[in-house]
Amino acid sequence: MIEDDVREDLLHVLMSKEEIQQTVADLAAQIDRDYADKDVLLVGVLKGAVMVMADLSRAIRSHITMDFMAVSSYGSGTKSSGVVRILKDLETDLMGRHVLIVEDIIDSGLTLSWLKTNLESRGPASVEICALLRKPEAMKTEIDVKYVGRDIPNEFVVGYGLDFAEQYRNLEFVGTLAPHVYS
Numbered sequence: 371m372i373e374d375d376v377r378e379d380l381l382h383v384l385m386s387k388e389e390i391q392q393t394v395a396d397l398a399a400q401i402d403r404d405y406a407d408k409d410v411l412l413v414g415v416l417k418g419a420v421m422v423m424a425d426l427s428r429a430i431r432s433h434i435t436m437d438f439m440a441v442s443s444y445g446s447g448t449k450s451s452g453v454v455r456i457l458k459d460l461e462t463d464l465m466g467r468h469v470l471i472v473e474d475i476i477d478s479g480l481t482l483s484w485l486k487t488n489l490e491s492r493g494p495a496s497v498e499i500c501a502l503l504r505k506p507e508a509m510k511t512e513i514d515v516k517y518v519g520r521d522i523p524n525e526f527v528v529g530y531g532l533d534f535a536e537q538y539r540n541l542e543f544v545g546t547l548a549p550h551v552y553s
């Protein structure tokens with residue numbers, strides 16, 4: 371079982387399966403309220419946001435449509451630079467649409483800041499952001515994130531879509547990675 375194998379790779383569980391489900395349900399309730407009279411297009415950012423997308427979209431009671439984008443941000447090591455490349459673009463025309471970007475985590479905020487500007491240039495009615503997790507660095511950027519599940523300490527986390535070297539995405543919880551794994 372992966373969850374037994376990874377125990378020694380993790381310092382602690384940051385968000386249990388139950389806490390994630392409650393947080394996602396709370397986000398969905400806010401989104402339902404704010405978009406009661408609008409059709410919203412959820413834009414998931416691959417690959418990290420797939421779990422949030424799958425659970426959030428099913429917790430939302432309003433009509434939604436979904437699309438996905440994949441981007442890569444260049445930077446030294448684990449830090450993103452804000453220079454972003456589109457690996458997979460949307461298939462949806464955003465003209466007049468209410469767009470909600472769905473992300474797993476905001477760290478520096480540089481990637482999302484670029485993405486929001488990019489989507490805004492395509493003529494949508496609105497572009498907002500929903501992120502399950504936010505690190506303190508993100509608070510220093512200009513980016514306005516309308517929906518945040520939880521603010522977390524500045525530690526590297528994995529699970530529930532979040533990876534280290536493509537591992538751990540399928541954990542049902544979010545855990546803090548032990549430094550011995552990446553150093």
Ligand code: XMP
Nearest residue numbers: 450476477478479480481525526527532533
């Ligand atoms: P920025 O800094 O542009 O980058 O907000 C956000 C992206 O960086 C990745 N990231 C993480 N991935 N655990 C991860 O698995 C983390 O703790 C972490 N912090 C940042 C992630 O891809 C996110 O979309």
Ligand code: MG
Nearest residue numbers: 415418419474
């Ligand atoms: Mg990501």
